[in-house]
Amino acid sequence: MIHQYKSNGYNIVLDVNSGSIHVVDDVVYDLIPLVESLADKGIEEPEAVKKALRDSGESVCRTETFEEALDEVLELKREGMLFAEDIYENYVFDFKKRQTVVKALCLHIAHDCNLACEYCFAGEGEYHGRRALMSLEVGKKALDFLVTNSGNRVNLEVDFFGGEPLMNWQVVKDLVAYGRSLEEPNHKKFRFTLTTNGVLLDDEVMEFAGREMANIVLSIDGRREIHDKMRPFRGGQGSYDLIVPKFKKVAESRGQERYYVRGTFTRNNLDFSKDVLHLADLGFRQISVEPVVAGPEDDYAIREEDLPVLREEYDRLAAEMIKRREQGKGFNFFHFMIDLEGGPCVAKRLSGCGSGTEYLAVTPWGDLYPCHQFVGNEKFLMGNVEEGVLRTDIRDEFKGCNVYAKEKCRKCFAKFYCSGGCAANSYNFHGNINDAYDVGCELERKRVECAIMLKVAEAEL
Secondary structure, three states, X not given: OEEEEEEOOEEEEEEOOOOXXXXXXXXXXXXXXXXXXXXXXXXXXXXXXXXXXXXXXXXXXXXXXXXXXXXXXXXXXXXXXXXXXXXXXXXXXXXXXXXXXXOEEEXXXXXXXXXXXXXXXXXXXXXXXXXXXXXXXHHHHHHHHHHHOOOOOOEEEEEEEOOXXXXXXXXXXXXXXXXXXXXXXXXXXXXXXXXXXXXXXXXHHHHHHHHHEEEEEEEOOOOHXXXXXXXXXXXXXXXXXXXXXXHHHHHHHOOOOOEEEEEEEOHXXXXXXXXXXXXXXXXXXXXXXXEOOOOOOOOOXXXXXXXXXXXXXXXXXXXXXXXXXXXXXXXXXXXXXXXXXXXXXXXXXXXXXXXXXXXXXXXXXXXXXXXXXXXXXXXXXXXXXXXXXXXXXXXXXXXXXXXXOOHHHHOOOOHHHHOOOOXXXXXXXXXXXXXXXXXXXXXXXHHHHHXXXXXXXXXXX
């Protein structure tokens, strides 16, 4: 499978199955689909390909560099860097039979929040249920469950999530201490992370997080007017002026690493690249601004007709990032970060985040769900931290969720980068975890194109 596109003056060719990236001239670029078409007809022997192309009447076959360009295409094909075979589809059958272990938990340390974000899927932290804080006892049982069900895996991950986890800060600290006490006797190593809106951030929290949290996610949507519209206090007051100084202090205290400022853009700010650049101008170097996922009934939801504007925004952002890197003012944008050399492991390429199998969410009272976005949907209640996973049928359903189980993914060039997208989004829009959220797919394809182009540009610096 080949994907070709032009971006920022580059002719880019992605060989999907091998992961090879090629930057080519116009003649090679135009020849590649012709060679691919002939291969589909069974014409692959070099001399037969040359003859067929000369006889085709295609203008590119009459150029002075035709022979040289064709030789280049055929050599790349021989080396397995163009038109590579799909080696993963057969693997997926063994993949579905794999023995799964739990390696990560999303601890809902607080089903409560001190903000009233308009787009919050958790319903102001309540997850459309009741307000609650996780007890230390439940949290300890969750960590015990993780250790017991992690098999031989050494590195384990725990994200303190909400609502707003700082509303239950003492339990967070106590659970970190408990986790550390489990490491040596069980031959485990915990990687703790924290997601916060910043309202309750203070020096004590920053010092503890700097020491114990491998990563911290700081929620901010960008420009003041955008942030305050979507992330106000319950009384309607904005939260931007309160959190920005704190977030700057966190970023600097962590050496501009091991954190993200993470925002959400909506139909209210389709010009979201301005919000990304605003955050960069504030001094942040690790930035993630992501599209809202909302139903058509919500006036802030992104619609299909917004896609052309958003594609242009991603292009605009990518071009500005190149310019800033050249000026020594570069920053990382999460959705443009792709490893083109090693790439993710095969399991990740096929199935993504591991929700429902390797990754589970834990409610304040200890119930287990496939991930935080399924919390509150009783159809996906898998068990609890005391008894473990009781609904193995749910686990097995998620185990079979991969890019080959999704018809929309099979012919998509981005499938090995997004790994099939979010199961929760698929379910919420189609009632099936093996479908795909179409608007999200279109934006992901654009992000992958921009990410590859940035890598190409970076190689030339």
